[in-house]
Amino acid sequence: MTLIIVESPTKARTISRILGAGYTVIASYGHIMDLPDSKRGTSIKKTKTKKSKVKQKEANPDLDLKLGINTKTYEPIYVVSEKGKKIVADIKRLSALEKEVLIATDPDREGESIASHIAEVVNAPEKIKRVTFHEITPSEIKSQIAHATSVNQNLVEAQKARRVLDRLVGYKVSPLLWRKFFMGLSAGRVQSVALKAVVEREEEIKKFVPVTWFQVFAQVKDIIFEYIQKDKNLATLKTVEDAKSLISKLRGKSLVVDSIVETTGSRSAPTPFTTSTLQQTASARLGYAPKRTMSLAQQLLEAGYITYHRTDSVNLSEGFVAQAATYITQTYGPSYLEKRVYKTKSKNAQEAHEAIRPTNLNPEAASQMNPDAMRLYQLVFARTVGSQMSDAQVNKVVVVAPVKDMPDISFRADFQSIAFPGFSKLYPTDIGETIQNPFKKGEILTPDKLESKLTSTKPPARYSEATLIKFLEEQGIGRPSTYASILATIVERKYVEIVEKRLHPTDTGVIVTGYLSEKFAEIMNYQFTADLEQKLDDISTGERKFIDVMREFDEPFEKILKANMADTSKANTGAVVPDSKCPLCAKPMVEKLGRFGKFWSCIDYPTCKGIMRINKDGRTQDSVNAELNAKAVSKEFLAQYEPAPLTAEGKPYLLRKGRYGEFWAHPDYPAVKDAQPLRFTAELVLKMYGPAPLASDGKAMVLRSGKFGYFWAHPDYPKVRELQKATKLT
Numbered sequence: 001m002t003l004i005i006v007e008s009p010t011k012a013r014t015i016s017r018i019l020g021a022g023y024t025v026i027a028s029y030g031h032i033m034d035l036p037d038s039k040r041g042t043s044i045k046k047t048k049t050k051k052s053k054v055k056q057k058e059a060n061p062d063l064d065l066k067l068g069i070n071t072k073t074y075e076p077i078y079v080v081s082e083k084g085k086k087i088v089a090d091i092k093r094l095s096a097l098e099k100e101v102l103i104a105t106d107p108d109r110e111g112e113s114i115a116s117h118i119a120e121v122v123n124a125p126e127k128i129k130r131v132t133f134h135e136i137t138p139s140e141i142k143s144q145i146a147h148a149t150s151v152n153q154n155l156v157e158a159q160k161a162r163r164v165l166d167r168l169v170g171y172k173v174s175p176l177l178w179r180k181f182f183m184g185l186s187a188g189r190v191q192s193v194a195l196k197a198v199v200e201r202e203e204e205i206k207k208f209v210p211v212t213w214f215q216v217f218a219q220v221k222d223i224i225f226e227y228i229q230k231d232k233n234l235a236t237l238k239t240v241e242d243a244k245s246l247i248s249k250l251r252g253k254s255l256v257v258d259s260i261v262e263t264t265g266s267r268s269a270p271t272p273f274t275t276s277t278l279q280q281t282a283s284a285r286l287g288y289a290p291k292r293t294m295s296l297a298q299q300l301l302e303a304g305y306i307t308y309h310r311t312d313s314v315n316l317s318e319g320f321v322a323q324a325a326t327y328i329t330q331t332y333g334p335s336y337l338e339k340r341v342y343k344t345k346s347k348n349a350q351e352a353h354e355a356i357r358p359t360n361l362n363p364e365a366a367s368q369m370n371p372d373a374m375r376l377y378q379l380v381f382a383r384t385v386g387s388q389m390s391d392a393q394v395n396k397v398v399v400v401a402p403v404k405d406m407p408d409i410s411f412r413a414d415f416q417s418i419a420f421p422g423f424s425k426l427y428p429t430d431i432g433e434t435i436q437n438p439f440k441k442g443e444i445l446t447p448d449k450l451e452s453k454l455t456s457t458k459p460p461a462r463y464s465e466a467t468l469i470k471f472l473e474e475q476g477i478g479r480p481s482t483y484a485s486i487l488a489t490i491v492e493r494k495y496v497e498i499v500e501k502r503l504h505p506t507d508t509g510v511i512v513t514g515y516l517s518e519k520f521a522e523i524m525n526y527q528f529t530a531d532l533e534q535k536l537d538d539i540s541t542g543e544r545k546f547i548d549v550m551r552e553f554d555e556p557f558e559k560i561l562k563a564n565m566a567d568t569s570k571a572n573t574g575a576v577v578p579d580s581k582c583p584l585c586a587k588p589m590v591e592k593l594g595r596f597g598k599f600w601s602c603i604d605y606p607t608c609k610g611i612m613r614i615n616k617d618g619r620t621q622d623s624v625n626a627e628l629n630a631k632a633v634s635k636e637f638l639a640q641y642e643p644a645p646l647t648a649e650g651k652p653y654l655l656r657k658g659r660y661g662e663f664w665a666h667p668d669y670p671a672v673k674d675a676q677p678l679r680f681t682a683e684l685v686l687k688m689y690g691p692a693p694l695a696s697d698g699k700a701m702v703l704r705s706g707k708f709g710y711f712w713a714h715p716d717y718p719k720v721r722e723l724q725k726a727t728k729l730t
Contacts, residue, residue, distance in 0.1 A: 003097075
C-alpha cells in the first residue's frame with residue numbers, strides 16, 4: 001500500500017477515486033507547521049510555561065521568541081498548530097503502516113515547504129518520495145507517480161527566506177507604527193509597497209491639471225465626421241467662441257470626399273492565462289475579485305478541470321497544442337488554426353510550469369460546477385484554445401472630406417469591418433463593431449447637423465484590483481500565490497477602500513505610507529523589492545544562499561529600525577489648523593490621525609480633551625451640522641418635508657446626515673439615541689402616493705423610506721411592525 005498526502009480534502013477524494021485500491025490518500029489541510037502565530041511576543045508553544053521559556057532562551061540566547069526566529073542564523077522555529085496536531089498524528093500513524101509515502105502538495109515553493117514539514121513528521125527518508133500534480137487527471141497522476149523525485153531543498157530554502165523576510169518586516173515595523181500612530185496598524189514587505197502604488201496614483205490624480213478643448217462634428221447620413229486640420233492632425237479649438245465661429249462658417253456648406261484610404265490590420269490572439277492575467281481578465285469580464293477568482297480556480301483544479309492555477313508561465317505542453325489543433329480544425333476549419341509557442345516575459349518568473357489551461361477540449365466539461373466556476377472555466381477554455389487560433393483580420397477605412405471651397409477646413413470619418421474573425425470567433429475581444437464606408441471619392445455631402453463638444457485630458461485612472469496586480473507584476477513585485485492576499489490585506493486593514501471597483505487610499509493609508517516612505521525609503525522602493533524577489537529566485541535555483549540574502553537585508557534594516565525606534569515622539573501630530581478653536585477651551589487645534597481617520601485635537605492635549613471630527617471632504621462635523629441646521633429651516637426644504645419634530649420639552653430635533661441619508665436627531669444625540677425619519681408634507685404625499693392607508697388599529701400609516709424604496713409603516717414602527725407596499729402614482 002502507498003500513502004499519498006495532498007493539501008486539500010477535495011483533491012484527496014478526487015485522486016482516491018482515480019487510483020482506487022492500493023492507495024490511501026489523505027489531506028494535510030495546508031500547513032501543518034508554521035512560524036508561531038503569536039500576539040507579537042507570546043511563547044512558541046502555548047503549552048510552555050514562563051519558566052520553560054526562560055530555560056529555552058538561556059539554552060539558545062539568539063532565539064527571538066517574539067519572531068520565532070534565530071537572530072544569528074535566521075532559521076525559523078516552526079511549530080505545529082493546534083489544528084495541525086490531529087493531522088500530524090494521523091500522518092505519523094498511517095505512514096508507519098505503509099511501505100511508501102508520496103508527498104503530493106502543490107507544485108510551488110509553498111507546497112515544497114509543506115512537503116518538507118510532512119517529511120520531517122514522517123521521519124522515514126527511505127519511504128518518502130515527492131510527486132507534483134500539475135493537473136488532477138488519471139494520465140498526469142500516474143505519470144508523476146512513475147517519475148517521483150525527492151523534496152527540492154532549494155525551493156524549501158526560497159520559501160523559508162520569504163517567510164523570514166516577511167516576519168522581520170511585519171513584526172518589527174508594525175510595533176513602530178503603533179508607537180508613532182495607534183495600535184492595530186501593520187506593515188508588510190510587499191503589502192506596504194503595493195499600498196504605496198495606490199497612494200502615489202491618488203497623488204497623481206490630485207495634481208493633475210486637465211487641458212480642455214472643443215471638438216466640432218458634422219453628421220452625414222448618421223455618420224459622424226470630426227473636424228481636422230489640413231495636415232490631418234486633430235485640431236484643438238481652445239474656447240467655445242472658437243467652436244461657435246467655426247460652426248458659423250460651416251452653415252450651409254457642403255463637404256467633398258477627397259480621399260479614401262483603406263488599410264488592413266490584424267489582431268493577434270492573447271497569450272494563455274498566467275495567475276495575474278487570469279485575475280485581471282476575470283475581474284474585467286466576470287466582475288470577480290482576485291480572491292474569488294483564486295477560490296474558484298482552486299475548485300476547478302481539484303475537480304480536475306484545469307491545470308495548476310499559480311503560475312507565471314504561458315507555456316503549453318506539446319500534447320495539449322496537438323489536441324487543440326485537432327479541436328480547432330474540426331470545429332472552425334483549417335483557416336482558423338495557427339499553432340503558437342509562447343515564452344514567459346514576466347520578470348523573475350518562478351519555476352517553469354504550464355499556463356493555466358483546461359485539462360480536456362470540452363467547453364462544457366465543468367457544467368456540473370456552480371455557475372461562477374463554470375463561467376471561469378469557459379473563460380480559461382476560450383483563452384487557451386483561442387491562443388492557438390489565427391489572427392483576426394480587420395479592414396480600416398479613413399474618409400477625408402474638406403469643406404467645398406474651403407480646402408483648409410477638413411473633416412474625417414473612420415470605418416472598420418472584420419474581414420476574418422480568427423481567434424475572436426471563440427474569444428471575443430474589443431475589436432469594435434463593423435461600420436462599412438458608404439461614401440465614394442468626389443461625392444458631395446451635406447451635413448445634417450453641426451455641433452461642438454467640450455473635451456479634456458483625463459487624469460490617470462485609479463487602480464482596480466486587476467490593474468494593481470498588473471502593475472506589481474510589471475515591476476517584478478510579488479508572485480502568483482501572493483497577489484490576492486496582498487490586495488485582501490490592504491483592504492482589510494482599512495488602508496484602502498474599494499469604491500465602484502476602484503482602490504481609494506484612506507487617510508490612514510496615505511499617512512502611514514508617507515511615514516514609511518520617509519523612514520524606510522529603501523524597503524519602500526519598487527526596484528529594491530523586485531531585486532529582493534530576484535534574490536529569492538536565485539535561492540530557489542541554488543545560485544544564492546539563504547543566510548547571505550538574510551544578512552544583506554537585515555543588517556542595514558536593523559540600523560534603520562533602531563534609529564527610528566530611538567525617536568519616541570508621536571508621528572501623527574500635524575500642523576495647527578488655521579482659524580480653528582477647541583470646542584472646550586477655544587485654543588487652536590492640530591490635525592491628527594486616529595483609528596477612524598483624521599481628526600482635530602486641542603493643541604493642549606492631554607490637558608484638554610477637546611476634539612473635532614473631520615469628514616472625507618476635510619470639513620469638521622460642526623461645519624456640516626451648521627449647514628444642515630440652515631437647510632432644515634429653508635423654504636426649499638420645508639416645501640418638501642414636514643418641520644422638525646419636537647421633544648417632550650418642546651425642543652426641535654436637529655437635521656443630521658448618516659450613512660443612509662438625512663434624518664431627524666434628538667438635540668442630545670447620540671447621548672440620547674432617538675432618531676426619526678424625514679417625512680414628506682401631507683400635500684406631497686397625497687400627490688405622490690395618494691391618501692395614507694389605515695393601520696389595523698385605525699391610525700393613519702406613515703410613508704417611510706427603506707433599502708428598497710418607500711413603504712407605508714405604522715406610526716409606531718418599528719415597535720409596531722405593520723407595513724404595506726407604497727405604490728407611486730403615475
